[in-house]
Amino acid sequence: MSVTNPPLESVLISESCLQQRIYELGRQIFTDYENQELILLGVLRGSVLFFADLARAIFKAQHESQMKEVALRFEFVQLMSYHDSTQPSTVQLIRGGSDYLKEQHVLIVEDIVDTGHTLNFLCEHLQTLNPKTVKVCTLLDKPSQRQVSVPIDYTGFEISDTFVVGYGLDYAQQYRNLPYIAVLGSI
Numbered sequence: 001m002s003v004t005n006p007p008l009e010s011v012l013i014s015e016s017c018l019q020q021r022i023y024e025l026g027r028q029i030f031t032d033y034e035n036q037e038l039i040l041l042g043v044l045r046g047s048v049l050f051f052a053d054l055a056r057a058i059f060k061a062q063h064e065s066q067m068k069e070v071a072l073r074f075e076f077v078q079l080m081s082y083h084d085s086t087q088p089s090t091v092q093l094i095r096g097g098s099d100y101l102k103e104q105h106v107l108i109v110e111d112i113v114d115t116g117h118t119l120n121f122l123c124e125h126l127q128t129l130n131p132k133t134v135k136v137c138t139l140l141d142k143p144s145q146r147q148v149s150v151p152i153d154y155t156g157f158e159i160s161d162t163f164v165v166g167y168g169l170d171y172a173q174q175y176r177n178l179p180y181i182a183v184l185g186s187i
């Protein structure tokens with residue numbers, strides 16, 4: 001089988017920059033939720049690498065503080081977006097996100113917020129499940145592309161309007177396993 005992908009143009013965020021920022025986010029989240037139970041809700045598929053490193057960063061913060069803890073649970077949702085130039089984007093829940101979120105603190109973990117439609121759909125869906133609180137942590141934010149306003153509580157990096165891949169983000173399902181964020185060359 002041969003797979004031809006567009007080449008990568010450049011590295012936008014190196015592995016060490018990613019890990020340093022995720023460590024900082026983990027400490028901040030740990031401080032905000034200390035001595036509480038928190039559900040990390042990963043949005044499949046793009047968030048998986050960020051999710052795993054963020055969960056470990058929260059543990060590191062706990063390890064360093066010694067006295068306090070955050071009891072973490074892992075849950076996942078999978079959403080699908082339909083983009084059609086003649087219609088507003090629609091989003092559909094494929095799996096996850098049901099009664100286990102009731103009365104819980106929930107932190108949505110996203111790889112990127114672009115138009116905001118996915119996050120907007122998910123936040124509205126979660127409100128029907130009566131969680132105690134819902135906050136959002138995204139690794140990347142592309143505010144220039146926003147079509148619907150969404151609340152973001154923790155942001156790793158704000159980026160400009162370029163097509164990025166790696167560290168969970170794909171082009172035609174490829175490049176998700178890069179340990180860094182790269183700019184894709186001409187498609």
Ligand code: PRP
Pocket residue numbers: 043044045046047079080081110111112113114115116117118119169170
């Ligand atoms: C990507 C990304 C976000 C969403 C953001 O998911 O993981 O969930 O798009 O875009 P938006 O703000 O314009 O809604 P995608 O639908 O590509 O699926 P994937 O996570 O499986 O790659």
